[in-house]
Amino acid sequence: MTGAVDQPRPRRGTTRLEEVARAAGVSKSTVSRVINGEPYVSTKAREAVSQAITRLGYSPNQAARTLAGNRANCIALVVSEQGSRVLADPFFAGVLRGVHGELAGRRVQLVLMMSKEGDEQDLVNYLCGGHVDGVLVISLHGQDPLPRVLADAGLPTVVGGRPLGAAGVPYVDSDNFNGALEAARHLVSSGRRRIGTVAGPRDMAVGMDRLAGWQRGLAQAGVPADLVAYGDFTPESGATAMEELLTLDPSLDAVFVAADIMALGALQVLHARGRRVPEDVAVVGFDDLVIASTAVPPLTTVRQDVERLGRTMTSRLMSELAGEEDLPPFLLLPTSLVTRVSA
C-alpha cells in the first residue's frame, strides 16, 4: 500500500549478543559493558569478549540498542529542498563529506532527510519522535521555521549557515562578512574605484552577510557602495545581474560576485560586452569551487572550507549530545582570499 518493503524475509543469521556472551564465557551484561566501553570489567573478561566479537563477526543490532537504550545512535542531516539547487550541489557534497568524516569512529549513523513542501509536519513528527538524537539542518532559505521548531521541541539542533528565522539556535557558518570585506579591500587596494557587487538573495543570511562585508570594505576606503544587483546563486542570475550593473554604470571597473557560480555568468556577460578581465573589470568570486580555477580567466575568489563546516557542525552537535556545557552559541569559520587572474 505504502510501497514500503513488504517482503518479510526470513530472519538473517545474525550473531546475537547472547552468543558472544556464551562464546566468551561471560554474561550478556558483561558483553554489553565491553561494547559500550563501560568501566567495571576485568581485563581478562574484556579481552575474551573482544576476541569472541571478532571471531563471530558480531555487529550489535542497532534497532534493539535504540529501543532499549532510548537513544538512537543516529543523527539526521536535514536539507531544505527549497532554494537554489545549483548552490546546493558542491556545497552540500562538501558538508556531507565533513559530517561523515567527523562521524567516522563514533558509533553513530547518519540519516538523510530532505524537507519538501507540505510534509514539514511529517518531518517534524519523525525527528521529534525519538528516532534521532540530534539534527543538523542545512537551511538554504531564510525564514525556515524548522530549526526553531526542533530546538523548541528539545531536540539538539545545529544549523549550517546563519539561520535568519531561528535566533538562539546554535549555528556554524563561514565568516561571510569578513570574506567579502577582504574581497572589497583587495579590489580597492588594487586601484579600483567603481566597484559593484552581484549579491545573493535578500532572504538568505549568506547573501546579506556578504553584501554587508562588501559595503563595509568600500565604506572603510571611502569608496561609494551604490552599485548593487541581486542574483539567486545560478549562473543565469549572475549574468542578468552583471548586465544590470553595466547598465547602472558603464564605467564600472570591478565587481564582487557573491558566489563563483554566479561569477561564471558574470564573466560570460563581461566577455560578450567586450570588457577584458581583469584589465577593464576585475572580478572576485566567493566559495572557491573547483571550477573557479578553470574559469576564463581563472577566478580570484574567497575560499570557504565547506567540508570543515560540516565537520564543525557535527562536532558541535556531538559535544552537546555528550552533555558538555557552555558551548558557544555560534561558530564562524575563517575564509581567505585566493588570488588568481581575474582580480
Added chain:
Amino acid sequence: MTGAVDQPRPRRGTTRLEEVARAAGVSKSTVSRVINGEPYVSTKAREAVSQAITRLGYSPNQAARTLAGNRANCIALVVSEQGSRVLADPFFAGVLRGVHGELAGRRVQLVLMMSKEGDEQDLVNYLCGGHVDGVLVISLHGQDPLPRVLADAGLPTVVGGRPLGAAGVPYVDSDNFNGALEAARHLVSSGRRRIGTVAGPRDMAVGMDRLAGWQRGLAQAGVPADLVAYGDFTPESGATAMEELLTLDPSLDAVFVAADIMALGALQVLHARGRRVPEDVAVVGFDDLVIASTAVPPLTTVRQDVERLGRTMTSRLMSELAGEEDLPPFLLLPTSLVTRVSA
C-alpha cells in the same frame, strides 16, 4: 570511549501505538494493521485510528518496528570514497536527489555510508547484520569487491554505474557507449577529421565505455581513432591530456572529452595555445554539468540524467525488496547530445 552519544536523556514524550489504540477505542493490533495498510479492518475502525494518529501526532517508532518485524525499513547508500572527488560531487548530489525522490512516500529511511580504506569489514558486517534491507552502491572505482560481497551475502544490492568487478550484480548506468558514439558522429558529420579524445581512467567502466563509443563512432565513419590521452576526471588532468593530444598531432581539429570537468581544463589549454574553439578545434564534453553552459565557449556535451539514475537504482531495489521476479539484470538510461557553441 567511542565518542558515541552517551547522555541517556530522559525518555521523550512520544505517543505510543498503545495510546493511539486507546484513543481510537480499538486494540493495538488494529492500529498496527491500519498503519501497515493491511486488510481486515473495518472502515469505521480505520477512520477512528487515522483520526487518533493525526490528533496525537503519532509517528511509529522505527526501532521497535525493525526489531519486531525483522525488517529495517531502511536502505543504505554506500559511496566508495576512493576515486575522484571532483567527479563525485555533482554526480553524487544528483544521484542522491534521485534516490531521495524515489523514496519519498515510502516508509523507508536512507542511511548514508562511505567506505573508507581499512574499515571495509566493519561496513560489510554492518550492512549484512540486518540493519538495512538493501543497498545501493555507487562504485566509483573499478574492481571494488563490495557489490560482489554484499550480493553473495544475500543482501539485495543495486550498483550505480557498471561495476567492473561484480558481474552478475544488478546495476543501472547511463548509456555511456552510445552517448560517446553520438558525440563522435556529431564531430565527424560536422566535417572534422583529426579527432582526439581525452578518456577517463582505464580502471573505470565509465571511462572505458565512453572510449569504446568514441572509437566505434570514428570507425563507422572510417576516421582513424588513434589520438587518445587519459585523464582522471579532474580539470588538471584534462589540461594535461589536452597538451598530450596537441603534441601527438598539432593538426587535430576536434576532441571528445569524456567529462565536462576535464573539458574545462582542455578548453583552458586550447585557449592558451591559441586555438579557437570551435573554429580550429571543436570540443564535446560529457555529463552536461551546470557549468557546461557557462564555459567559454558554452560546451557542447552529452547529457546524462544523474537524478534519474538515482531514481532508477532505487526503484529497481525496491522492486526486488517487494519480491518482484524476473527483474532486468541491468538498466541503461539514455543520453543525449546537447549542442551549444563548442562543437
Added chain:
DNA sequence: GCCGCGATTGGGAGCGCTCCCAACACGTCG
C-alpha cells in the same frame, strides 16, 4: 434454528538490547 465460513478484532509472546539491582569477592578500617 444451527452450522460454517469469512471478516474482524484482541491478546500476548517475543525481537535483541540496555540498565537497574542484587550478589559476590576482596580488601580495609575501626
Added chain:
DNA sequence: CGACGTGTTGGGAGCGCTCCCAATCGCGGC
C-alpha cells in the same frame, strides 16, 4: 572480627512494535 567500601558479575524487566493465534461477529445456506 564484623561493618563497610570498591570492583566485578549475572539476572531479568522492559523498550514499542509485529505477528501468530484464538475469539468473536455476522450472515447466508441447509
